[in-house]
Amino acid sequence: MSGLRVGLIGAGGISRVHADAWRTLGAHATVTSRTGAEDLAAEYGMSVAPDVETLLADVDIVDIVTPSATHAAFALAAIEAGVHVICEKPLAPTAAEAQRIVDAAAEAGVRLFPAHVVRYFPEYVRVKAQVDARTVGEVMTQRFLRMGSAPSASWFFQESTGGGVIRDLMIHDIDQALWLAGPVTTVSAVQHPPTADDVVPVPVTARVVLSHASGARSDLQATWGGPGLTFRTGLEISGRLGTLAHDSAEASSPTEAATTDHLPPVSPASNPYLDELADFVAAIDHDADARVSGADGVAAIVVAEAAYASIASGATVTLPAPLTPAGG
Numbered sequence: 001m002s003g004l005r006v007g008l009i010g011a012g013g014i015s016r017v018h019a020d021a022w023r024t025l026g027a028h029a030t031v032t033s034r035t036g037a038e039d040l041a042a043e044y045g046m047s048v049a050p051d052v053e054t055l056l057a058d059v060d061i062v063d064i065v066t067p068s069a070t071h072a073a074f075a076l077a078a079i080e081a082g083v084h085v086i087c088e089k090p091l092a093p094t095a096a097e098a099q100r101i102v103d104a105a106a107e108a109g110v111r112l113f114p115a116h117v118v119r120y121f122p123e124y125v126r127v128k129a130q131v132d133a134r135t136v137g138e139v140m141t142q143r144f145l146r147m148g149s150a151p152s153a154s155w156f157f158q159e160s161t162g163g164g165v166i167r168d169l170m171i172h173d174i175d176q177a178l179w180l181a182g183p184v185t186t187v188s189a190v191q192h193p194p195t196a197d198d199v200v201p202v203p204v205t206a207r208v209v210l211s212h213a214s215g216a217r218s219d220l221q222a223t224w225g226g227p228g229l230t231f232r233t234g235l236e237i238s239g240r241l242g243t244l245a246h247d248s249a250e251a252s253s254p255t256e257a258a259t260t261d262h263l264p265p266v267s268p269a270s271n272p273y274l275d276e277l278a279d280f281v282a283a284i285d286h287d288a289d290a291r292v293s294g295a296d297g298v299a300a301i302v303v304a305e306a307a308y309a310s311i312a313s314g315a316t317v318t319l320p321a322p323l324t325p326a327g328g
Contacts, residue, residue: 004028004281007059007083009052009074010066011036012153014088018063019044021274025281030055033066056081061284063277064088067155068162072097075112079104084111086280090171090304091297093162098301102294113280113290114297118172119179120272120279123246127237131180136239139181142218144173145247148231150202150224157200159308165191166206167304170222173235174307175292175300177210177218180237184218186211188316189307202226208307 004027008015011033022029023044031037032049041048049055052074056062062078064071064087072092078085085105091114092098105112118124131139146169150156156163166174166189178184191206203225210218223229234247276291283290306317 004061005059006030007032007049007055007062008040008046009033009055009062009064011040012065012067013151015040015065016043017273018065018277019046021271021277022063024271024274025278030059052077056083059083061086061281067153068093068168069155069158071162072101075101076104079108079110079112082108082110084113084284086113086115086277087297088115089117089175089297090114090162090167090301091294092301093160093167095298095301095305098294098298102298105294111280111284112294113283114292114294114300115276116172116175116292116296116300117272117276118176119291120275122270122272123248124176124235127235127244127246128180130244131237131239134239135242136237136244137241139214139216139237139239141236141238142177142181142216143234143236144176144218144220145232145234146170146173146221147223147225147229147233149227149229150204157202158198159195159200160198164195164200164308165204165222165224166208166307167301169224170206170208170220170307171300171304173220173222174208174210174303175296176235177212177220178296178299178303181212181214181216181218183213184210184303184306184319185213186316186318187303187306187310189310191311194311200224203229206307206311208303208310210303 006022006027006029008031011031030047030049031040032052032055037048056078061084064074068090071087075085075087156168187210189208193201205223208220232249236245279290310317
């Protein structure tokens with residue numbers, strides 16, 4: 001991949017795990033950002049572009065690692081320039097914006113990959129393989145847990161512009177619920193304490209219950225806590241023939257550590273961020289499907305939007321039609 005030209009837009013916390021993966025892949029990387037570009041470039045041996053337009057003129061793939069409210073504009077600019085797009089989740093603050101990106105990429109013949117990295121964490125990969133092999137039979141119930149210290153940047157707490165504990169943190173497990181059990185028909189949700197004046201409080205916990213077209217039920221819980229709260233994830237998948245479970249608090253490796261802020265822990269034995277980006281590049285090179293698609297990114301946002309609508313109304317939300325992610 002030494003001839004691969006990659007452009008990073010953004011130099012915040014998540015940019016470093018992406019930059020490290022691109023360096024491992026041997027890509028020639030360029031970064032542009034309102035702040036922090038020079039420091040990131042110096043740390044990872046990257047070039048610096050003065051602006052997005054200049055960067056897009058000199059890369060094959062753009063990797064968008066900016067606040068969620070900016071994802072759509074940067075993705076559409078890259079697509080218009082004929083550049084393949086990797087974009088951190090959520091693909092956009094709203095499903096309508098996300099679908100616009102998907103449609104634009106298809107029309108332009110440009111590849112689009114939402115970075116739902118949990119699909120590349122080995123524990124979740126193993127569970128997916130066993131579910132597909134019907135080790136537990138038909139999936140009946142799914143439980144997901146995700147918790148950690150709240151992120152530091154203020155934009156994470158503004159729901160109207162793409163923040164929020166469901167849209168930013170729980171969306172990992174919404175994507176997993178869809179990946180493992182398929183389309184969702186109804187969504188009900190609660191959050192405590194509630195968001196006030198568009199500002200998410202901390203600590204905060206949200207719970208979302210999904211009914212799937214298959215008959216399965218998913219129960220998801222996500223928490224942003226105060227500083228020092230140990231990052232923890234868990235899942236339990238129950239079927240007619242048994243149960244599959246994982247809890248990071250019971251993981252055998254004592255060397256797992258959070259990469260930054262609220263990001264999932266990475267074991268030294270694996271690098272899901274590297275695996276994710278390598279999968280996207282291979283999909284481009286071989287004109288093949290990756291493990292996650294633009295349609296998957298839209299589907300997760302539709303469910304997140306329904307969860308917020310349920311919180312606002314106090315009622316269960318019925319989705320207009322089953323969602324069928326394309327990347328599973």
